[in-house]
Amino acid sequence: MDFTFGTETLDLVGYAASVVVLISFFMKNINTLRIVNSLGCAIFILYGFLFDTVNIPIIITNLGILVVNGYYLLIKKNDEIKEVKE
Template sequence: MEFLGVSWVEWVGYAAMATVLISFLTKSVNKLRIVNSFGCLLFVFYGVLLEPISKPIIITNLAILCINIYYLIKNKS
């Protein structure tokens, strides 16, 4: 299935890219980590959807997601 000549898998990748870029426009570090984490989740989903799956995309974004979660929890206490 395509929209504007782009596959839906590519749209997931574009959404992930846009979310990560938008995260860097936030003023608060905690907001940056939250929005960036959502972008990382989208990138993990994108990496799984690719044929064949992209382990580098999945591993990198899972690692960044874990780092974001660690600092969000650390800053809460």
């Protein structure tokens, strides 16, 4: 099967990712910001894979941001919960 995407489809994925990341910065709650931003990063990672030649800089950057968001959402939150219990 051939899964090639036209320029219009590729652009739409990129625009969708950009809009989601932009929306994330309007969130008042930092956890909500990180969750919405992570969704935008995940779409950007997909976007990076859709190019004829995989766009490594887009993938690496957004994967890094996704990891940082995950760290603060999962690991740091667990550390804060432990501190409160002690």
